[in-house]
Amino acid sequence: MISRKMRVCTAVGLAYGSLFALFLLIDVYARPHLVSQVRHPDPSKEGFELKKQPAQGPGEAANEVEQDKDQDIVPPEHINGLKLERDGGLNKDFHPEVFLGKQKEEFDEDSEPRRNREKLVEIFGKVDVNADHKVTAVELQHWIMNKTREHFQQAMEENKDHFKAVDPDGDGRVSWDEYRIKFLVSKGMDEKEITKRIKHNEDLKIDEEMEEVLDNLQDRWMQADDSPQDQLLSEHEFLAFQHPEHSRGMLGYMVHEIIRDLDQDKDQKLSASEFASLPVGTVENQKEQDIDDEWVRERRREFTDVIDTDHDGLVTRQELEAYMDPMNEHNALSEARQMIAVADEDEDESLNLEEILRYSEYFTGSKLMDYARNVHEEF
Numbered sequence: 001m002i003s004r005k006m007r008v009c010t011a012v013g014l015a016y017g018s019l020f021a022l023f024l025l026i027d028v029y030a031r032p033h034l035v036s037q038v039r040h041p042d043p044s045k046e047g048f049e050l051k052k053q054p055a056q057g058p059g060e061a062a063n064e065v066e067q068d069k070d071q072d073i074v075p076p077e078h079i080n081g082l083k084l085e086r087d088g089g090l091n092k093d094f095h096p097e098v099f100l101g102k103q104k105e106e107f108d109e110d111s112e113p114r115r116n117r118e119k120l121v122e123i124f125g126k127v128d129v130n131a132d133h134k135v136t137a138v139e140l141q142h143w144i145m146n147k148t149r150e151h152f153q154q155a156m157e158e159n160k161d162h163f164k165a166v167d168p169d170g171d172g173r174v175s176w177d178e179y180r181i182k183f184l185v186s187k188g189m190d191e192k193e194i195t196k197r198i199k200h201n202e203d204l205k206i207d208e209e210m211e212e213v214l215d216n217l218q219d220r221w222m223q224a225d226d227s228p229q230d231q232l233l234s235e236h237e238f239l240a241f242q243h244p245e246h247s248r249g250m251l252g253y254m255v256h257e258i259i260r261d262l263d264q265d266k267d268q269k270l271s272a273s274e275f276a277s278l279p280v281g282t283v284e285n286q287k288e289q290d291i292d293d294e295w296v297r298e299r300r301r302e303f304t305d306v307i308d309t310d311h312d313g314l315v316t317r318q319e320l321e322a323y324m325d326p327m328n329e330h331n332a333l334s335e336a337r338q339m340i341a342v343a344d345e346d347e348d349e350s351l352n353l354e355e356i357l358r359y360s361e362y363f364t365g366s367k368l369m370d371y372a373r374n375v376h377e378e379f
């Protein structure tokens with residue numbers, strides 16, 4: 001049985017491996033991007049796309065600087081190492097993120113396969129703590145936890161700068177009014193004018209869509225404001241506002257937002273069809289249809305195999321929160337097992353260097369073209 005499997009694997013290994021990884025990384029996740037654009041007519045969702053549109057304010061151009069400012073002070077849609085995006089889409093970079101930690105950027109930038117290969121060999125040596133040339137699920141689990149901590153650390157460091165941007169007087173507290181002035185200025189509105197209107201409680205003269213974006217941000221702002229609730233955010237609270245993974249309460253609130261947006265029958269739980277419900281719209285050709293079908297299959301698979309832990313066909317708040325929690329050791333272990341299963345061609349329930357190199361696109365997001373020539377140098 002195993003030898004037959006081995007022969008098959010050897011025969012089609014290269015081509016199948018890279019095709020499969022490409023398939024996993026590209027096709028399956030092609031749709032969620034569309035979803036965040038088409039699926040949610042909810043302006044609170046659309047609002048986070050505003051930076052891609054022309055500035056809303058009169059006479060102001062949306063330049064690069066303003067876009068960057070906006071990204072620094074608005075909670076990001078995507079969080080490294082978190083399984084879902086804020087809009088409930090699957091995070092397509094999750095595996096490279098938890099496998100590479102802060103090194104992921106190096107693989108993004110460095111397209112030279114030989115360099116990436118060297119780095120991957122080095123990483124393999126570090127994951128393989130007992131140096132038996134095999135990475136087990138437990139070794140990979142510990143590695144994932146460490147890489148997740150790296151993302152936490154990185155978010156905390158970046159937050160220091162982002163907080164300075166909203167707290168220019170440096171007293172360590174930011175009020176909602178101060179924040180929303182910064183936000184509206186980043187959208188191209190005049191700072192003096194908007195400050196005056198807020199001070200005198202006048203109409204802000206913003207459109208309905210922006211109004212809803214602000215309401216949504218204010219809800220998150222209040223959630224991030226720990227007791228005593230003084231409507232002021234400290235640096236630590238601002239971190240929770242931007243990065244829900246840093247606070248139990250905010251992670252729960254993010255789960256609440258996702259369920260609110262996907263729960264069609266309002267029973268506070270998600271069924272598989274609610275979780276894998278396609279956006280309204282028509283597909284124009286077979287290729288798009290295939291992408292849609294695969295997107296639905298992938299989400300249903302994730303729902304059934306991973307999220308719905310008691311297999312009753314419904315995902316509760318608790319189940320979704322446990323699934324989302326990046327510091328959950330149990331999740332890290334099942335993630336490690338899942339990652340091993342993808343690349344474990346010799347079916348020994350662990351990964352050797354060759355298996356990881358072969359599936360480098362799955363683990364790093366980057367293809368290694370020359371692995372075949374060099375793979376035996378290490379042995």
Ligand SMILES: [Ca+2]
Nearest residue numbers: 128132134135
């Ligand atoms: Ca080992």
Ligand SMILES: [Ca+2]
Nearest residue numbers: 263267269270
């Ligand atoms: Ca429901």
Ligand SMILES: [Ca+2]
Nearest residue numbers: 308312314315
């Ligand atoms: Ca369940």
Ligand SMILES: [Ca+2]
Nearest residue numbers: 344348350351
């Ligand atoms: Ca193996």
